[in-house]
Amino acid sequence: MNIIISNASSDPIYTQIMNQIRQSILSGELQAGDSLPSIRQLAKDLQVSVITTKRAYEELEKEQLIDSVVGKGCFVSGANKDFIREQRMKRLEEKLLEVIQDSKELSMSQQDVIEHLTILFEEDQTS
């Protein structure tokens, strides 16, 4: 997982951290049960205040994306599966919309796109 802090950004640092961790969870890069770096370790690595990383984790906990276990640290939560699925579906839809946009530019019909997609699915299954 990469977290990049920009001092030039108008977003507060804790939101930047939050957004990037959320992104990693929603993209599936982080799976339910994966452990996250401790608040203090993350603060050290990013050279930011402990309060900042603490707040980012707290907000993610409120969204039920992560769980914190006393004495053990923070983990990606499994509780919010529906939410995560929903979010990932949304992202998939966005990508599909992009595909539709591009296909229009290439003057492909709906049928063309579906056929193309079917071929790709078959190739994926055989390989």
Next chain:
Amino acid sequence: MNAIELRNLTKTYPQFTVNNVSLDVKRGYITGLIGPNGVGKSTLIKMILGMVRPDSGSVKILGCDMPKHEVDIKQRIGIVSDDCFYYEDVSIRDMKRIIAPFYKKWNEQKFNSYLEQFELSPKKKIGQLSKGMKIKFALAVALSHEAELLIMDEPTSGLDPVFRRELLDLLADMMQDEQNTIIFSTHITTDLDRIADYISFVNRGQLVFSEPKDEVLDRYAIVKGDRQLLDSDIRKKFAGVRETAFGFEGLVEDRQEAERLFGNLAVFEKASLEDIIYYNAKGGRVHA
């Protein structure tokens, strides 16, 4: 739980007064004591360390009263300053031989590895060390006796940018243990404040505020705009204003209020800690 509790500390000097300062330094966090030079930061630190006796008020460190439990307290704290007043004629090795026996938890191995990391030769005389090297030595001593509380007076003043960054890592290492606490004073607010959790701002012998850094930075804002926007009521909203022929630039304490007041007639920017020090220290109107 507080690592340091100051209550109504007052100390009067002929030139200036530290006036009725009450301050809590939270355990487990890094607190930056900021403010211009000569406003009482060092006096406050000296009172915390028991070097200067307050006229009135009380000091509590790690739950113990000063100066009653001074010896026990000092076992548990490390002190780093740009001048620690070591004996100049002795070598680093001899200075260590003087200091080490005083501490119950002295870790010789750790000390030697810090000397190596900081590139300090044990044979070198203290008097020959540069300001930065003295700070490194003080840091090595402070980190080698398992201090729970690190008190640093202007630690970055003699350090080059490379070591300043290394220092951030060393301090963050210490902060991996959530029982540990760091307080530092500085008038340069560029690098150390990155990792500070709390900011305590001292000006003219008084504590202006002591809050989480993020809250301070969210609350304050720099406002820029046309000078015609300023009238006597609006001026009062500013901690300080700098006016030029081309417009004004000022610091407001309450960003939301200022945004309501100026709407989109003015430009708003995040205030840095340096802005906060500058405008508060100058106060009122600043002419360019």
Next chain:
Amino acid sequence: MLNLLRKDLIAAKISLVMSVGIFAVFCIFFMKKEMSMHLVGIITAFATISSLTLNDTKNHNHQFLVTLPVSRKHIVQAKYVLSLICIIIAVLASYGVHSLVKIAVPGYIPVGYTIIDILVPIAIMLVLTSIYLPFFYSLSEKGAPVLNVIFLFLFLIMGDPVARLIHMASLNGINYPLLYGALLSTVLLYVASCYLTVYLFTKKDL
């Protein structure tokens, strides 16, 4: 306490070597004089004590010492103990060297020594140190070297007549109860001075 004494031995290595030098030079110069043994002991003791104290103010070192886990009371007490040790060693060394010379070169030293010639210099030094240390610990760092110069002058002026007086007194027969009484009171003075200095130094801003 031991750590503080150790500190002085390490930090003041050079001054201690100098004290030995002073001792040797004064021995050679004064040996033939009647009062040599007393003077050499007293001067060496004072030179050592003043260099040990000055060493702590050379680079504002009290500010360093109070950051260590020791109380100011201990800092002062250690200095009093160390001064006492210096006084005894200096006087005994002077007695030892003079006695040796007396045995080795018969007739070189005209006077004989008794226990009183050891006790009296010690008593004088106790009184002087009792006055010197409270001043040293309560004066500012700029005041301390001035204090040393003043004391040194006092020595140069007072040393010889005082020593002569002691010798005269010892010739006229010794009143032992009075002597021991006087010695005891100097020790008491020394202890009282230590408490005074602790009080003054504890209140001081560094």
